[in-house]
Amino acid sequence: MTLLEANRPTVEGVGGDSYLCYIKGRVKRDVGRVLVGDMVEFERTDPGEGRIERILPRTNQLVRPPVSNVTGLFVVFSLDHPRGSLELLDKRLVAAKLGGMQAEVILSKVDLSAESSELDRIENAYRAAGYPVWRTVATVGRGVEFLTAQSRQGIWVLTGESGVGKSTLLNAMLPRQETQTQQLGRSGRGRQTTRWVRLYPINGYWMADSPGYTALEATVAEGRVILSAFPEFQTFDCRFGDCLHGQEPGCEVTLAVARGEIAPWRHRHYRKLLSQWVKIY
Numbered sequence: 001m002t003l004l005e006a007n008r009p010t011v012e013g014v015g016g017d018s019y020l021c022y023i024k025g026r027v028k029r030d031v032g033r034v035l036v037g038d039m040v041e042f043e044r045t046d047p048g049e050g051r052i053e054r055i056l057p058r059t060n061q062l063v064r065p066p067v068s069n070v071t072g073l074f075v076v077f078s079l080d081h082p083r084g085s086l087e088l089l090d091k092r093l094v095a096a097k098l099g100g101m102q103a104e105v106i107l108s109k110v111d112l113s114a115e116s117s118e119l120d121r122i123e124n125a126y127r128a129a130g131y132p133v134w135r136t137v138a139t140v141g142r143g144v145e146f147l148t149a150q151s152r153q154g155i156w157v158l159t160g161e162s163g164v165g166k167s168t169l170l171n172a173m174l175p176r177q178e179t180q181t182q183q184l185g186r187s188g189r190g191r192q193t194t195r196w197v198r199l200y201p202i203n204g205y206w207m208a209d210s211p212g213y214t215a216l217e218a219t220v221a222e223g224r225v226i227l228s229a230f231p232e233f234q235t236f237d238c239r240f241g242d243c244l245h246g247q248e249p250g251c252e253v254t255l256a257v258a259r260g261e262i263a264p265w266r267h268r269h270y271r272k273l274l275s276q277w278v279k280i281y
């Protein structure tokens with residue numbers, strides 16, 4: 001892929017044909033910047049060139065990396081080398097929920113994890129919360145089959161703290177492929193694919209490489225929405241009908257945490273998010 005200047009995005013149409021596009025001034029005024037993942041209507045002008053006429057409504061959008069219309073997040077977490085933050089993992093899962101995205105947890109570098117029992121606890125906690133959890137050793141290609149074997153669609157973003165092995169995972173998936181961008185679209189439509197975020201075609205879906213943090217444009221959430229990102233809490237029948245299960249005396253979720261039936265860090269991070277009402281990274 002060639003990185004093009006920011007105001008000359010590449011749109012890929014039907015059959016992988018690509019167009020270096022200008023953006024109509026009106027489009028810029030209406031939506032600000034064009035994002036990777038945007039579905040656009042464009043006019044062909046010259047061979048291989050076009051003009052973006054309209055950006056179709058986005059289902060969601062991430063700020064960092066700037067990607068729109070995201071189907072799901074792969075949240076990569078390493079227990080050791082470096083030791084990851086479970087709080088950041090939980091925040092990313094909440095961010096996915098706020099954006100209406102799916103999310104799956106990738107435990108990376110599991111061969112370097114000294115504490116296998118801790119790894120088990122983490123895996124069990126996120127499985128209990130309803131997230132698929134995958135154990136990988138990407139350097140030798142172990143455990144990465146799920147990235148290509150499952151039928152997925154849309155755009156998935158590989159996210160996680162720096163050093164967790166995102167690019168190693170990507171390389172394990174793309175052993176022989178050129179790192180290139182492509183995009184799909186109906187006639188007269190295409191998808192914006194350039195800028196420093198890259199989209200890689202994987203079996204039927206697109207993987208966006210994402211250096212650094214992932215943040216959502218939506219920065220404030222309702223308590224109920226935050227709660228919905230912790231589905232394992234719902235399995236406990238709280239006696240208080242409108243309870244947010246923070247630390248109300250007698251709350252069944254709080255009691256379940258005390259009994260060890262809910263991962264204590266999950267409840268701690270949940271309470272922190274409830275109290276902050278701030279930007280979700």
Ligand SMILES: [Zn+2]
Pocket residue numbers: 238239240243244245246248251252253254
């Ligand atoms: Zn409760």
